Every structure is written in structure tokens, then in C-alpha cells.
Amino acid sequence: MTKFLLSLHVLAAIVAVGPVTVAASMFPAAARRVPVPVPGGGAGGGRDGGGADAGDVRTVRLLHRICRVYAGLGIAVPVLGFATAASMGVLGDAWLITSVTLTAVAAGLLAAFVLPRQEELLGQLADGQPVERARTVRLAMFTGLFNLLWATVTILMIVRPGSTTGA
Secondary structure: OHHHHHHHHHHHHHHHHHHHHHHHHHHHHHHHHHOOOOHHOOOOOOOOOOOOOOOHHHHHHHHHHHHHHHHHOHHHHHHHHHHHHHHHOOOOHHHHHHHHHHHHHHHHHHHHHHHHHHHHHHHHHHOOOOOOOHHHHHHHHHHHHHHHHHHHHHHHHHOOOOOOOOO
């Protein structure tokens, strides 16, 4: 049963967390690429001389939707992780407690800083307002921290103290 739970935990991490890390990383740059609309609808605003391209805004909206949906699916990762840890008898191990703490911090960053800032930028784009570079840079920073936390958790899960894999 432990191997089955561990397999589900790893698959959930790959399928749920992977898309969030990639889409969240792509979001700030995609938001910056949306052309600035020109007041009065004249030429000269975007990279093609016109206003905001609906395709660019759709791309940004899609990246946000991926982040939101897969963040919800990501709940399965710690649930399956706790079930796996319980079946392995390692719930009190320091490496697991550290991983759980870092996972909670990563989830908090995503919920409190990444997703709300993405929504704010999408609102600006939907209103035809230009996106400030400083806002996308801050979003990229929070996204980078989120990704760094997940990378650290992954490393802890692979190279955990007391591992029997011999790796």
C-alpha cells in the first residue's frame, strides 16, 4: 500500500504542481508583452502599431486559469503525502516536518501573493490599462520564491535523511 500511495503522491506532484510552476513563471513576461492600448484608438501603441491584441490577453488569462485550477488540484499532493508518511511511519521525522512547513509556505505564497497579483494584472489588462513593469517584477519575485520552495521540497523528498534507496 505504501508504494501505491507514494506513486500517487509523486504523480499528483508532477501533474498538479508542475503546471502551476511553469504557468506562473510564464505569466509576468506574458503580461508585459501585451501591447499598450493607444488613447483614441490611433496607431502607434502596440508592437504592431495598434491597440491591445486579444490573443495576448487570452494567453495571460489562460496562464492564470492554469495556475488557479492546478493549485486546486495540488491539494491532493499533501493529502497523499500525509497518507504515505503515515504508512511509512515517518510523520515525526525532521525532514518531513520541514517539507510540510515549506509546502505550507509555498501554498501561502501562491494563495496570498501570486494568484491575487495575477488577478490584479488581468483586471488592468481587461480595462485596457498598461501593466507597470514593477508590478510584473514583484510578481516574478513571488513566483520565483514559490518555485524555489517547491524545488527544495522535491530535493528533501528525494534525498531525505535515512533514505533506504542508497542514492
